Amino acid sequence: MKIYNFDELVNRQDTNCVKYDGRLQFFGNNDVLPLWVADMDFKTPDFITEAVQLRAQHAIYGYTFRPDSYNNAIIHWLKTRHNWEIQKEWIHFSPGVVPALAMSVMCFTEPGDSVIVQPPVYFPFFSAVKNSDRELIENPLKLQNGRYFMDFEDLEKKIQADTKMLLLCNPHNPGGMAWTKKELQKLGEICIANNIIVVSDEIHSDLIFKGHRHIPFASVSEEFAMNSITCMAPSKTFNIAGLSTSFMVMPNKKIFDKYDNLMKGTHLYGGNIFGSVALEAAYTKGSDWLDQMMNYVEGNYDFMEQFLKENIPLIIPMRPEATYLVWLDFSALRLKDADINSRLIKAGVGLNRGVQFGRQGKGFMRLNIGCPRSILEEALERMKKEFAE
Numbered sequence: 060m061k062i063y064n065f066d067e068l069v070n071r072q073d074t075n076c077v078k079y080d081g082r083l084q085f086f087g088n089n090d091v092l093p094l095w096v097a098d099m100d101f102k103t104p105d106f107i108t109e110a111v112q113l114r115a116q117h118a119i120y121g122y123t124f125r126p127d128s129y130n131n132a133i134i135h136w137l138k139t140r141h142n143w144e145i146q147k148e149w150i151h152f153s154p155g156v157v158p159a160l161a162m163s164v165m166c167f168t169e170p171g172d173s174v175i176v177q178p179p180v181y182f183p184f185f186s187a188v189k190n191s192d193r194e195l196i197e198n199p200l201k202l203q204n205g206r207y208f209m210d211f212e213d214l215e216k217k218i219q220a221d222t223k224m225l226l227l228c229n230p231h232n233p234g235g236m237a238w239t240k241k242e243l244q245k246l247g248e249i250c251i252a253n254n255i256i257v258v259s260d261e262i263h264s265d266l267i268f269k270g271h272r273h274i275p276f277a278s279v280s281e282e283f284a285m286n287s288i289t290c291m292a293p294s295k296t297f298n299i300a301g302l303s304t305s306f307m308v309m310p311n312k313k314i315f316d317k318y319d320n321l322m323k324g325t326h327l328y329g330g331n332i333f334g335s336v337a338l339e340a341a342y343t344k345g346s347d348w349l350d351q352m353m354n355y356v357e358g359n360y361d362f363m364e365q366f367l368k369e370n371i372p373l374i375i376p377m378r379p380e381a382t383y384l385v386w387l388d389f390s391a392l393r394l395k396d397a398d399i400n401s402r403l404i405k406a407g408v409g410l411n412r413g414v415q416f417g418r419q420g421k422g423f424m425r426l427n428i429g430c431p432r433s434i435l436e437e438a439l440e441r442m443k444k445e446f447a448e
């Protein structure tokens with residue numbers, strides 16, 4: 060088995076990458092260590108870059124379609140990694156998971172209908188609802204003993220006659236929960252009883268910490284499969300978000316056809332040659348790399364947890380069950396939100412502000428540990444200097 064080196068430092072500056080080249084715009088300077096936007100500082104693995112380079116050598120990049128081998132790669136990946144059996148006819152292309160969420164809202168709800176989200180949550184969930192004139196219903200998660208839980212009582216109370224959809228984040232960004240079967244079961248039952256379709260964003264499904272499992276919402280039961288849309292992608296897993304390639308799984312033919320019809324009208328189903336080639340390489344050859352990468356990320360988390368405990372114990376990390384994102388609780392420092400952010404920037408560290416994920420994120424920051432350990436260590440040292448006393 061090939062051993063990959065995740066300690067390798069790659070200079071990403073001047074590649075038009077949001078994480079590094081967007082610092083001036085987002086943080087006001089180019090000096091912060093960027094541990095914010097959700098992509099990793101690890102090289103996209105060689106089996107993907109080689110497949111893309113091979114295709115690039117054929118010097119015509121004309122219109123394309125996705126071959127059977129592309130669908131088979133997805134089917135194989137979901138069966139082997141998540142024990143979920145799907146059929147080729149259920150798979151639909153999307154240029155991204157956020158576009159899939161937004162288009163699903165437009166396709167399956169009407170202006171004025173309400174859509175439920177569970178904050179604190181990845182901020183495009185809010186805009187996917189609000190920007191198309193649907194009403195946003197918040198069903199906030201409950202924080203108990205260092206983990207977020209769903210509040211089913213609150214959910215049942217908030218459902219209205221015009222509530223048509225729930226956007227689920229599974230695993231959850233920013234909390235890192237890999238929702239359990241029991242949690243998904245209860246959520247799905249409430250949605251079925253109230254005719255609410257579940258759109259499940261499972262973009263982080265491959266990034267699972269030891270001792271946890273990703274359970275696709277649709278895999279819980281046949282009934283859930285028929286009442287849901289699952290959105291997935293190789294983009295977070297293999298660091299290829301710039302290739303704009305993701306997919307949706309819709310086992311219900313009525314749902315599939317309605318969505319497909321909308322896509323046919325917009326021509327948003329084409330995709331790009333390199334994204335398809337990358338997905339196929341990732342899902343046929345990616346298991347070993349992914350296991351090693353997650354092992355490294357868990358090592359990063361353990362390192363960070365220990366460092367904080369020893370040096371800045373008032374900053375408390377939430378141990379993720381999934382994702383390479385860590386939700387850090389700064390509330391014991393008793394600082395205003397804006398001050399936490401400006402002091403981090405002054406210290407030379409660029410994180411996402413918790414309040415971006417909803418007002419429930421007050422006092423929190425989100426830190427991306429998908430990077431070589433030396434970068435994380437330097438960021439923690441800078442935080443120690445600023446906050447230790």
Ligand SMILES: Cc1ncc(COP(=O)(O)O)c(C=O)c1O
Nearest residue numbers: 097155156157158181232260262
């Ligand atoms: C939960 C979640 N969904 C979707 C996305 C982005 O998806 P895409 O780039 O495919 O639109 C992210 C990126 O951070 C995410 O965390």
